[in-house]
Amino acid sequence: MIERISLNLHIWRQESPSSQGTFEKYSMSDVSTKLSLLEALDKLNDDLIINGCRPINFDHDCREGICGSCGFLVNGQPHGPKDGTTICQLYLRQFRDNTTLKLEPWRAKAFPIVQDLVVDRSSFDRVIGSGGFCSNYYEKAPEANEIKVSQERSFSAFETATCIGCGACVASCRNASASLFVAAKLAHLGQLPQGQYLRLTRVKQMKEQMILEGFGSCSNNLDCEAACPKEISANWISWMNREKY
Numbered sequence: 444m445i446e447r448i449s450l451n452l453h454i455w456r457q458e459s460p461s462s463q464g465t466f467e468k469y470s471m472s473d474v475s476t477k478l479s480l481l482e483a484l485d486k487l488n489d490d491l492i493i494n495g496c497r498p499i500n501f502d503h504d505c506r507e508g509i510c511g512s513c514g515f516l517v518n519g520q521p522h523g524p525k526d527g528t529t530i531c532q533l534y535l536r537q538f539r540d541n542t543t544l545k546l547e548p549w550r551a552k553a554f555p556i557v558q559d560l561v562v563d564r565s566s567f568d569r570v571i572g573s574g575g576f577c578s579n580y581y582e583k584a585p586e587a588n589e590i591k592v593s594q595e596r597s598f599s600a601f602e603t604a605t606c607i608g609c610g611a612c613v614a615s616c617r618n619a620s621a622s623l624f625v626a627a628k629l630a631h632l633g634q635l636p637q638g639q640y641l642r643l644t645r646v647k648q649m650k651e652q653m654i655l656e657g658f659g660s661c662s663n664n665l666d667c668e669a670a671c672p673k674e675i676s677a678n679w680i681s682w683m684n685r686e687k688y
């Protein structure tokens with residue numbers, strides 16, 4: 444394995460939501476392949492700051508592939524070329540020496556650019572707020588083991604509960620559809636007894652909010668499934684569409 448590589452980075456720089464953005468070129472040499480791509484950007488930012496330049500803004504939090512905060516396009520692919528991987532878990536050993544990487548933010552009307560590689564994903568929060576939660580029907584939290592759920596059902600619900608809401612499905616879709624995100628959230632709650640109360644109301648409200656936020660309709664191309672870092676199946680979109688309200 445090559446231990447140190449050079450990188451040519453073409454990075455989208457945009458000062459503010461209303462300003463004109465452009466790609467700027469940066470070169471990095473002798474970078475350890477043990478670094479993640481985000482750690483390489485940290486290193487680049489250190490150099491930019493030392494030289495009095497504005498650092499590159501990008502989202503991240505856990506850097507463990509679990510929070511869904513990170514995400515941008517690497518050579519046009521959401522979260523980069525490695526299947527089932529968030530950008531924070533993408534390591535430089537994935538790339539050849541002297542490779543060129545084009546880094547740009549998610550491109551979708553419902554995800555306006557804030558700065559550089561950062562987009563505003565609060566539209567997802569509003570979709571969740573429209574119905575993506577369990578109601579207070581039970582008045583108080585029920586005893587944990589009181590509600591029986593079969594192993595098959597719990598595994599199936601968990602498959603969709605792995606959605607981290609990163610937005611890669613939207614970024615990969617030619618219609619910028621949020622269908623996989625919404626389907627995953629609906630299928631997570633809709634398969635469990637706790638989610639039965641208001642089940643179909645939830646479907647109606649979240650689908651309506653998805654449209655209000657400016658997400659497109661499903662393109663049926665399955666790009667979302669390929670881009671999803673949690674490898675959630677697009678079959679859940681069919682599941683959602685069978686939920687009649």
Ligand code: FES
Nearest residue numbers: 504506511513531
């Ligand atoms: S920073 Fe949390 S999933 Fe990438």
